[in-house]
Amino acid sequence: MGTQHSDSGDYSFGEILGLREEIREIQASIADYETGKKLNIAIIAGTLAGKTTLLGEIERINQNRATGITFSEIVRDRKEISIPDDTKRVVLFDNCHYLYMRKPGGFDIFYEFLYMISSQEKLFIATWNLYSWRYLSEAFGIERYFPVQIFIPAFEKENLRLFILKRYGKAEIRFENDEEPKKEPFIYIEKYPLELSSLGRKIFVPVLKINLSYLRHRFLHEEETQTAEEMVFEKIYLESKGNPGIAWRIWELGLDYPGIKHEDIGQFSFDIDLEYEEAFVLSLILSYQALKKTEIAELIGSEFRADEILFRLLTGELIFKDEGASYRIRPEALQSVIAYMEKLRLVW
């Protein structure tokens, strides 16, 4: 067995997230607010990158002075953004990318929200999808309303390991081949996943890898080994590029409970070829994270086309329908979709 979850209990939640610096910065802004300096905070990250988890952690730390409001679909009623009188001094808004509709006449709630956060005395902390944020930044200069911007970085490999293993009990997961540690060769070829936005897809580049640590240990007459657990998380880390949501999905797909082998960890590359309107709908789903069919139809102005496009995206295994009847991008396809969207410049 490897080193699984034996030490996860020693870490605070913030450390497991690997977001200690970000939490410290937000807490510093909250402290400044208490002394009279109000700077609204935007927490910005891509899909499944951990912004809701970070906001939850901020709410937990500041439970005496913070009120949390979560949007789970496009906001159409002004009342949803109105703040009751008993709201605490710090207001946390999750999923603010649901505050606008990308169509003429679809920005009224968004304008009102901006007016509210700039005119009220309370401190506002809001989470935004990275691509919605960039769009709103270029189109409306939203960054002026949020002087403190926290971009959630990719997770470190160790944090990903802790993030995944903290969901299981001690020694619950069996990393196969762990009993017989695999000796690393001196030189080996590794398929390195690379997103090429110029080509709009993810490719796997065979990289000749020299095992320097093995060499070092060999000269020191020690046997260098890499455990099965390390190999599993190395592969998950490379594939997910440090995105915890993608990492979890890849883990789930490779797990044959309670065992997992590093050979079963999938590498995903989707060769996407869509019509422009289909790609636009995909970019909307990427920017909003989840959209219902009626919302998509409203955004593109045609229910018939929405049906047709969603069918195509579903059969291409780029999206799936969740239990709330919203369409989301498949986590394992996320990196390929982003590369394709960047190729078409449908996300900025």
Place this chain on the structure above:
Amino acid sequence: MVNGDSGSQQLLETLRSIDTQTVVTMFLILAAAYVLGRVITALISKLSEKMSRKDRIKVKMIIPAVKFGIYVLAFYYILREIFNIFGPELLLLTGLLGAAIGFGVKDLFADIIGGLVITFEKPYQIGDKISIGAYYGEVTDIGLRATKLVTPDDNTVTAPNSLIFNETVASGNYGASEMMVVIDLYIASESNVETAMRILREAVVSSKYVYISGSTPVTLLHKALPFYTRLRAKAYVNDLRDEFKFESDVHTRAWIEFLKNGIRAPQLHILNLPPVRENHESDAPTRRNLRSSKGTRKDSDFNIDFSKDSGL
């Protein structure tokens, strides 16, 4: 010095000494250069179409330079053959060639020089949308002699490269994949301009074809004219090939929202013509009756539809 008579004699003798093999070799060099140029152009074009929008034009930019490189190499080998054959008699041949250029192929020569200027000075590149002479379109090829562009109506225009010396060339994007599109909407003077501007802005920034960045901002302009108000949006289309789709998309969605907000198109009564009646739901039965009572003449249908459209 070469004496006139003896020089002609020498030249004739030299010309007689050219064997078929040499002529075939020269012809093959030219043919190979042509085929190689076409193949490389096709390959680069295919590759560039698979690239991102930003990189497509950058990759296509190298096509003219590669083609000229191939032709320069081909002419080098041909000239080497000519030097081998003629030696000092080349001077005479040059004189003859000069006369030929002066009288017969001067335009061709000017086109080739124009092609060189276009390749190296780059007033436009393959993939650019340009206006040259009376034509506007996307440059699809820059050859030795002429530039090909495809107009919005899908006509292929072949413009001689020498036009570059006499005509002004305007490039809409100049090597970038995005391009500014100016969209004008005309509304009635009494309409609420503030609302109309907000709607136009939202129609532009929400279009699937728009590209907005620090260097490609959206600009809105308002001009009150005597009988109507002009709203102008200057915005960048993501891919210059979608120029007209972008314009149409903004027009359509802006007008749908204008009508919801009571913003109307300029009315004809400014010219002392009766105003066009608004198309209310309650009018529909009357119109249907009108149509049936007047028979099935196509022109009456047209009149009804026309009045509906002009309401926009």
